[in-house]
Amino acid sequence: MRLAHLSVIAASSGLLLISSFPGCSDETRNAEQTYQQFCVSCHGENLTGGIAPSMLDEVWTHGGTDAAITAQIITGDPAVGMPAFGEVFSDAQVRALVVYIREQRSKHALNPPASPKPDANQIVTTAEHQFRVEVVTDEVDSPWGVNWLPDGTLLITEKSGDLRLWRDGKLSDPINDTPNVDALSQAGLFDAVAHPDYQNNGWIYLSFADLQTKLTGSRLSLTKIVRGRIEDESWIDQETIYEGAEEHYPKAGGYHFGSRIVFDEAGYLFFSIGDRGAKEEAQDPFRPNGKIHRLFDDGRVPPDNPFVNQPGAVPSIWSIGHRNPQGLDLNPRDGTLWATEHGPRGGDELNQIRPALNYGWPLITYGMNYNGTPITGETARAGLEQPIHHWTPSIAVCGIDFYDAHQFPAWSDNLLVTALADRNLRRVVLDKGVFKSQEIILQDIGRCRDVSTGPDGYIYLAVNRPDKIIRLVPVD
Numbered sequence: 001m002r003l004a005h006l007s008v009i010a011a012s013s014g015l016l017l018i019s020s021f022p023g024c025s026d027e028t029r030n031a032e033q034t035y036q037q038f039c040v041s042c043h044g045e046n047l048t049g050g051i052a053p054s055m056l057d058e059v060w061t062h063g064g065t066d067a068a069i070t071a072q073i074i075t076g077d078p079a080v081g082m083p084a085f086g087e088v089f090s091d092a093q094v095r096a097l098v099v100y101i102r103e104q105r106s107k108h109a110l111n112p113p114a115s116p117k118p119d120a121n122q123i124v125t126t127a128e129h130q131f132r133v134e135v136v137t138d139e140v141d142s143p144w145g146v147n148w149l150p151d152g153t154l155l156i157t158e159k160s161g162d163l164r165l166w167r168d169g170k171l172s173d174p175i176n177d178t179p180n181v182d183a184l185s186q187a188g189l190f191d192a193v194a195h196p197d198y199q200n201n202g203w204i205y206l207s208f209a210d211l212q213t214k215l216t217g218s219r220l221s222l223t224k225i226v227r228g229r230i231e232d233e234s235w236i237d238q239e240t241i242y243e244g245a246e247e248h249y250p251k252a253g254g255y256h257f258g259s260r261i262v263f264d265e266a267g268y269l270f271f272s273i274g275d276r277g278a279k280e281e282a283q284d285p286f287r288p289n290g291k292i293h294r295l296f297d298d299g300r301v302p303p304d305n306p307f308v309n310q311p312g313a314v315p316s317i318w319s320i321g322h323r324n325p326q327g328l329d330l331n332p333r334d335g336t337l338w339a340t341e342h343g344p345r346g347g348d349e350l351n352q353i354r355p356a357l358n359y360g361w362p363l364i365t366y367g368m369n370y371n372g373t374p375i376t377g378e379t380a381r382a383g384l385e386q387p388i389h390h391w392t393p394s395i396a397v398c399g400i401d402f403y404d405a406h407q408f409p410a411w412s413d414n415l416l417v418t419a420l421a422d423r424n425l426r427r428v429v430l431d432k433g434v435f436k437s438q439e440i441i442l443q444d445i446g447r448c449r450d451v452s453t454g455p456d457g458y459i460y461l462a463v464n465r466p467d468k469i470i471r472l473v474p475v476d
């Protein structure tokens with residue numbers, strides 16, 4: 001309905017504008033289609049924003065003039081994640097997009113959509129369970145990670161760099177003295193996870209985009225892992241667990257930081273680092289980006305890690321060939337490690353992670369470049385792992401959690417999977433490591449960034465736009 005309506009408007013306005021742009025072809029009337037095909041995955045439905053900023057507000061990095069928008073489309077800004085479209089669009093197509101952006105902005109100014117609010121007592125019926133959606137708090141700002149302390153306190157990270165606690169139904173102020181983070185573009189504070197023996201040692205692990213200016217004087221950032229304790233609302237006793245070497249730091253901001261943290265049953269610490277936009281480096285064992293890493297809880301390198309004996313290789317590497325793994329969890333039944341990773345356009349992946357294996361990015365992928373040009377024709381190659389499942393088109397897959405609690409018994413052992421662009425929560429049914437089926441159990445609640453089962457057995461979700469923490473509570 002809505003799409004049809006929009007294309008009528010785009011087409012009719014396109015006709016109106018043709019007189020002022022001689023030489024326009026049919027292409028210009030298809031700007032809405034071009035937008036849907038090439039821009040929507042990052043800039044969102046109706047330009048409302050997603051991985052990339054909204055184009056409906058008054059915030060423009062480059063000034064927002066027609067000339068600036070045109071230049072952005074043609075040359076892009078690859079360092080921060082805006083692809084160049086100059087080689088794939090004609091001048092007329094670029095111009096039509098600028099016009100389309102103008103049209104959508106004026107429509108929005110006349111009629112701003114209400115932000116989608118989950119009904120506080122909405123009942124959702126799925127194949128196996130009925131549940132109510134409850135808002136835990138809407139006082140959070142771009143929540144990124146949700147994880148539990150054993151006493152039932154929820155650790156909430158906010159992309160901007162703040163760490164908050166939710167306990168006894170109340171949200172704390174940001175904890176003082178947490179590390180400074182790079183928060184440009186996709187960078188920020190990412191995960192906060194308790195040590196398996198938290199009760200005795202109080203350690204909390206953080207992953208974040210570490211901002212460096214001291215190295216060369218320029219702003220650089222890379223995923224870093226620290227641990228510390230919280231006392232009297234302050235972050236204390238900080239120790240560095242992992243940081244890249246100087247030459248591993250790319251320009252600040254930009255994209256693909258990965259950054260989920262998980263401990264296995266033996267107490268090893270696993271974390272992911274995205275390719276930071278340098279896709280070839282995902283294959284390079286001399287670089288930490290595009291990898292999943294394994295360390296002892298204090299940051300020492302386990303002597304049986306797969307690359308420890310290769311001179312020059314980054315010794316914490318556990319598996320290679322990853323694009324942007326933003327979901328990581330351990331299957332509590334069998335101890336296997338699972339990761340979800342954002343593909344390019346298409347090719348979001350679910351992988352079972354094993355040591356020393358190569359998951360293929362960018363040599364094989366089910367996706368293509370955002371500007372529609374191919375990355376490779378290959379989806380499979382000997383020696384490179386196939387995903388357990390891939391989502392094409394992309395759903396912008398994010399945090400995951402194996403459900404292992406009593407409130408939703410029919411979902412036991414299912415993998416809960418969040419999606420940003422698709423704005424939903426799925427449950428994936430696996431059988432002995434093989435993908436069986438999936439069901440969308442919650443739709444259009446916002447951009448679902450992370451999921452974590454509470455000690456109460458309810459399912460907690462970190463949602464962006466609108467920013468909130470919600471939970472799923474079963475109803476009979």
Ligand code: HEC
Binds near residue numbers: 053059077
């Ligand atoms: C892969 C994701 C991605 C895709 C696809 C994408 N963009 Fe972007 N775009 C970005 C990001 C990220 C930024 C903001 C960079 C920054 O932080 O400055 C951006 C910025 C822009 C800007 C500049 C905004 C400003 O504030 O000055 C314009 C204009 C723009 N994009 C238009 C488009 C159009 C039109 C398309 C489709 C043809 C498109 N983009 C496709 C990621 C994307």
